[in-house]
Amino acid sequence: MSKNSRIYIAGHTGLIGSAFDRVLAKDGYRNLIKRSHGELELTDGPAVDQFFEAEKPDFVILSAGKVGGIQQNQATPATFIDTNLSIQLNVLKAAHHVGVERLVLFGSSCMYPRECPQPMPETALLTGPPEPTSLPYAISKLAGVQLCLAYNKQYGSQRFIPVIPNSAYGPNDNFNADAGHVLSALMSRFHKAKESGSQSVTVWGTGTPRREFIHSQDIAKAVLHLLSMTGQAIELPVNIGSGTDYSIREVAEAIAQTVGYDGALEWDNSKPDGAPRKLLDSERLRTTGWAPSVDFEAGLADTYDWFMSQGPGREE
Numbered sequence: 001m002s003k004n005s006r007i008y009i010a011g012h013t014g015l016i017g018s019a020f021d022r023v024l025a026k027d028g029y030r031n032l033i034k035r036s037h038g039e040l041e042l043t044d045g046p047a048v049d050q051f052f053e054a055e056k057p058d059f060v061i062l063s064a065g066k067v068g069g070i071q072q073n074q075a076t077p078a079t080f081i082d083t084n085l086s087i088q089l090n091v092l093k094a095a096h097h098v099g100v101e102r103l104v105l106f107g108s109s110c111m112y113p114r115e116c117p118q119p120m121p122e123t124a125l126l127t128g129p130p131e132p133t134s135l136p137y138a139i140s141k142l143a144g145v146q147l148c149l150a151y152n153k154q155y156g157s158q159r160f161i162p163v164i165p166n167s168a169y170g171p172n173d174n175f176n177a178d179a180g181h182v183l184s185a186l187m188s189r190f191h192k193a194k195e196s197g198s199q200s201v202t203v204w205g206t207g208t209p210r211r212e213f214i215h216s217q218d219i220a221k222a223v224l225h226l227l228s229m230t231g232q233a234i235e236l237p238v239n240i241g242s243g244t245d246y247s248i249r250e251v252a253e254a255i256a257q258t259v260g261y262d263g264a265l266e267w268d269n270s271k272p273d274g275a276p277r278k279l280l281d282s283e284r285l286r287t288t289g290w291a292p293s294v295d296f297e298a299g300l301a302d303t304y305d306w307f308m309s310q311g312p313g314r315e316e
Contacts, residue, residue, distance in 0.1 A: 001059055001102075001227050008033040008057035010042060010091060011064030016106060016165070018172040019216035020061050023224065033057055043086040045093075052094035059227065060095050060103040062088070066140075067174070069181050070133045070204070070274055077136035084140035092147055092160065100159060104223050107145045107164040107237055109212075109278045110138040119281035122164070122236040131275040145237050152234055161226060162237035166280050169299065170216035171306035183213060186252055187304060190261040200264040204271035207249030212279045214242045215294035215302070225290045241280035242292045248273075258300040 001007070007024060011017035012034040024032055033055050040051055042064055066083040073080060088105065095103045112120045113128030125145075130138035148160035173184040180188065186203065193201045222240045246254070252265055294302070 001224075003028050003030060005029065005058045005101075006031045006033060006056065007059045007061065008055065009061045009063065010035075010087075011062075013172065014063060015168055015170060015173045015216050016219055017061065017063035019170060019220040020063065020223075023217065023220040027224075042090060043083060045086075045090045048090040048094050049097070052098045056098050057095075058101045060091065060100050061223070062091050062103060062105045064091075065106075067137070067181070068179050069185060070272055072179050073134050073136050080136035081140045084137070085143055088140075088144035088147060092144075092151065095160075096151055096155070102227055103148075103160045104227070105144050105148050105160065105162045107141045107162050108137060109164060109166045109241075109280060110134040110275075111142045111145065111164065112278070114275050118277050119241075119279040120239070121281040122239055122284065125237070133272050133274050149235070149237075158234045161223075161234055163223060163226070163240055164237050164280065165219045165222075165240040166212040166214050166242070166278065168216050168219055169213055170303050172216075173303065175307060182211070182248065183251065183255065184303075186255050187259060187300075187307060190256050190259040191304075191307070193263055194259055194261040198263055200266050201261070202266045202268050203248075203252055204268055205248060205273040206269050207247060207252065207265075207267050209248050209273045209275065210245040210277040210279065211248060211251065212241050212243075212245040213251070213296060213299070214240065214292060215299040218242070218292040218294050221293070222285060222290050225288065226285075229288060236284075238285055239280040239282045240285060241282040242296070243282060243286075244296070245277065245279045246296070254297070254300060258297075258304050 009017050009020050012021050041047055065087055066080050112124055114131040116124050145162040148162040151160050152158055169183045174180040175184045175188040177185050177189045189201055219240055
């Protein structure tokens with residue numbers, strides 16, 4: 001991938017897409033192609049075809065899609081499946097048609113079986129059912145990953161690379177307390193509680209499930225590292241993880257400390273926990289020379305600094 005390559009970042013305003021935008025621009029890549037949701041509706045197949053024919057990107061970072069936590073998965077399951085399937089199908093078809101050099105599609109650790117060996121190797125995919133509370137999102141992303149592998153197999157190419165990052169966080173995350181993932185949602189809620197002087201915050205579940213988090217900047221650099229490895233056979237998706245997991249209780253306490261909230265955390269055991277543990281086995285990627293560079297405490301501070309810089313309405 002040269003500095004003059006035409007690189008389309010689908011979802012450039014989101015958590016992962018914006019990290020690519022920052023990293024690529026900083027590294028001197030000059031032809032970054034970006035469209036807002038208002039400018040290009042990726043669920044509209046003819047519009048996507050027309051866009052790819054006009055722009056003819058060399059590389060595609062497919063980070064656009066419908067994401068959310070347990071509450072959103074349970075409230076809008078059809079929307080999760082329909083939106084993600086449509087985006088993935090439209091973009092992959094158009095990318096194949098115009099002959100892109102490489103496309104990266106983002107799967108999710110939610111795709112792995114609920115009862116999965118820990119850490120979770122890529123070979124464990126499809127060996128059991130995913131966690132029911134995130135099933136709509138998991139199914140939609142599994143379909144996208146399998147579509148990438150199917151294109152590679154049917155057409156004898158290695159152009160489509162599916163990757164599986166663990167729970168991402170960083171600037172441009174969704175900080176809506178109801179629609180965001182656990183880390184960003186808790187950060188928003190603790191900030192509001194601090195501002196209002198609330199004595200306690202109720203958190204879903206028992207706090208015992210363990211999760212692995214990785215900063216969006218590390219994800220972007222991992223993918224760019226993979227894109228530099230031309231000619232490598234792609235028969236499985238590639239895990240991207242930090243290698244360390246924490247209990248949700250530990251995560252909540254770390255976020256509260258970062259925010260400066262000193263009230264009580266009350267755990268609502270009547271709410272679902274989700275999968276008991278989700279730690280990725282990222283050894284395949286690490287053996288190629290990549291390693292994460294953002295530690296968790298520094299990443300939380302960076303994320304909260306960005307959150308505070310956004311001013312009123314940042315939780316929407």
